[in-house]
Amino acid sequence: MILYGVPLSPFVRKVLFTLYELELEFEQRFLVPGDTSADFRALSPLGRIPAFQDGEFGISDSSAICHYLLSGYPSELLDTANSERVARAVQWDKYADEDLAPVLLAPLIERLVKPVRFGTPADEAVVQKAMREQIPPVFDHLEERLQTLGGEWLMGPTFSYADIALGAHMSSFLLSSLELDAARWPALSGWVERLQKRPAFQRLCDDAQRFNPKAV
Ligand SMILES: N[C@@H](CCC(=O)N[C@@H](CS)C(=O)NCC(=O)O)C(=O)O
Incomplete structure (x- = not known):
């Protein structure tokens, strides 16, 4: 898993908080909003942070990323069937x-x-x-x-x-x-x-x- 962004952003920190609570391994790629690299823009066309990649799947938006993690890694944080x-x-x-x-x-x-x-x-x-x-x-x-x-x-x-x-x-x-x-x-x-x-x-x-x- 790769998290794109910098922890100065509260939206990036939301994803970090979820990853840390779930105790998941991930790599961080530090970049700022508006970064023009092709791999980042493919995930975040508007250039906003955070963006996220897990194997073939990639997405931007902190809430979307967190819900992906919550559904994929069941925990007490949220019963996704409720x-x-x-x-x-x-x-x-x-x-x-x-x-x-x-x-x-x-x-x-x-x-x-x-x-x-x-x-x-x-x-x-x-x-x-x-x-x-x-x-x-x-x-x-x-x-x-x-x-x-x-x-x-x-x-x-x-x-x-x-x-x-x-x-x-x-x-x-x-x-x-x-x-x-x-x-x-x-x-x-x-x-x-x-x-x-x-x-x-x-x-x-x-x-x-x-x-x-x-x-x-
Ligand atoms: N709804 C987005 C908001 C993300 C967002 O606004 N991030 C800021 C950094 S804190 C950003 O990239 N701003 C640049 C821009 O809006 O162009 C999310 O939850 O990830």
């Missing part, structure tokens, strides 16, 4: 990509991508604006959902693919060295603490923090 659980996991996955990821993008670019990849400093005004205006409504919603669900994890007492999908994007918040206000968001803070204890999660955070830009 239509209700699959639908719920897809709902969380889409929420994470469409609502959480966009509000964490600016801090991620300023605090991680700029210093790690380009060696340039963060524009702190951009980070503070996101913290003040864009992030709180999304965290308020997550807090309300987690309190209503009342469990340890998003889909019950067991860690699941839903936690991977949301957790991969939440790692952007932590990698941007932002502080989660536990008084305002206690359930969300508890969930993040549980997430941080998972070796697979620690590993993908290390991958992003220690990423060597010369590898591209």
Whole structure:
């Protein structure tokens, strides 16, 4: 199996999280969005990362890749024969990509991508604006959902693919060295603490923090 992309991308980290939780062997080919190599463009015509190859089969899009892995390697992460659980996991996955990821993008670019990849400093005004205006409504919603669900994890007492999908994007918040206000968001803070204890999660955070830009 080959994973194309760099761990600075939260979408690449979603696939890394799944691969690490499933304990699968794979090779990583580091390339950035827009790379023009023919093998990558055959998998990702729009030049987006991540892309993935497994033997004859290849595909791009983090969710598509993860569902391929979840179906091919049965685990406790998702019972792919249970239509209700699959639908719920897809709902969380889409929420994470469409609502959480966009509000964490600016801090991620300023605090991680700029210093790690380009060696340039963060524009702190951009980070503070996101913290003040864009992030709180999304965290308020997550807090309300987690309190209503009342469990340890998003889909019950067991860690699941839903936690991977949301957790991969939440790692952007932590990698941007932002502080989660536990008084305002206690359930969300508890969930993040549980997430941080998972070796697979620690590993993908290390991958992003220690990423060597010369590898591209
Ligand atoms: N829906 C895609 C989104 C992937 C994506 O937007 N990746 C970014 C990097 S974080 C990218 O390649 N952007 C370049 C572009 O959109 O042209 C997925 O889940 O993989």
